[in-house]
Amino acid sequence: xxxxxxxxxxxxxxRGTSLTIQCQVDSQVTMMFWYRQQPGQSLTxxxxxxxxxxxxYESGFVIDKFPISRPNLTFSTLTVSNMSxxxxxxxxxxxxxxGADNEQFFGPGTRLTVL
Amino acid sequence: xxxxxxxxxxxxxxxxxTVAFNCTYSNSAxxxxxxxxxxCRKEPKLLMSVYSSGNEDGRFTAQLNRASQYISLLIRxxxxxxxxxxxxxxxxxxxxxKIIFGSGTRLSIRP
Numbered sequence: 001x002x003x004x005x006x007x008x009x010x011x012x013x014x015r016g017t018s019l020t021i022q023c024q025v026d027s028q029v030t031m032m033f034w035y036r037q038q039p040g041q042s043l044t045x046x047x048x049x050x051x052x053x054x055x056x057y058e059s060g061f062v063i064d065k066f067p068i069s070r071p072n073l074t075f076s077t078l079t080v081s082n083m084s085x086x087x088x089x090x091x092x093x094x095x096x097x098x099g100a101d102n103e104q105f106f107g108p109g110t111r112l113t114v115l
Numbered sequence: 116x117x118x119x120x121x122x123x124x125x126x127x128x129x130x131x132x133t134v135a136f137n138c139t140y141s142n143s144a145x146x147x148x149x150x151x152x153x154x155c156r157k158e159p160k161l162l163m164s165v166y167s168s169g170n171e172d173g174r175f176t177a178q179l180n181r182a183s184q185y186i187s188l189l190i191r192x193x194x195x196x197x198x199x200x201x202x203x204x205x206x207x208x209x210x211x212x213k214i215i216f217g218s219g220t221r222l223s224i225r226p
Contacts, residue, residue, distance in 0.1 A: 042202060045213070101149070101164040103164065109157075
């Protein structure tokens with residue numbers, strides 16, 4: 001498994017501002033991902049954070065709104081830009097641990113409320 | 116049709132009961148299958164992987180039926196601490212590592 005931390009754990013932000021969420025892993029991993037979990041919903045993949053290149057975004061998510069950095073194999077950031085109340089959600093990073101099953105392990109999440 | 120479908124529940128069962136969840140997936144080329152557990156206001160945590168041969172971990176048994184494209188989770192002798200949301204997760208493509216989450220099944224165990 002992997003130990004994953006996220007900062008901040010929660011935040012309350014004003015409409016129109018941006019928030020950057022950090023994800024730190026205790027070991028080098030190839031695959032890191034960012035998910036969103038809206039209230040009462042399951043998880044939706046935002047993007048795959050690629051080390052040394054641009055992130056790969058899923059349908060419905062764009063780089064201008066959710067810029068992602070991945071400077072090395074243990075760290076990534078997700079920025080939620082120009083926030084609106086609809087962005088209120090939990091944002092989770094995950095890593096894939098290579099092995100027989102390639103399971104993913106999740107960080108504790110960042111609970112974001114946009115007023 | 117959703118890529119991964121689960122009965123949302125909630126399932127409300129007495130302590131000690133046996134409860135079973137099913138999950139169906141649409142992509143017959145899917146490679147890996149998992150059950151995750153998510154407690155309220157917590158991140159999902161891997162409960163177990165699911166293999167064609169079936170696998171068991173204590174009171175939990177997972178089964179995969181590739182022909183019918185469904186996955187099941189059986190919990191025996193349920194405990195109060197089993198109350199959580201159980202997420203069915205399917206890896207659509209092992210090389211792309213893209214996993215799809217079901218909407219989750221809520222389980223509540225009552226004393």
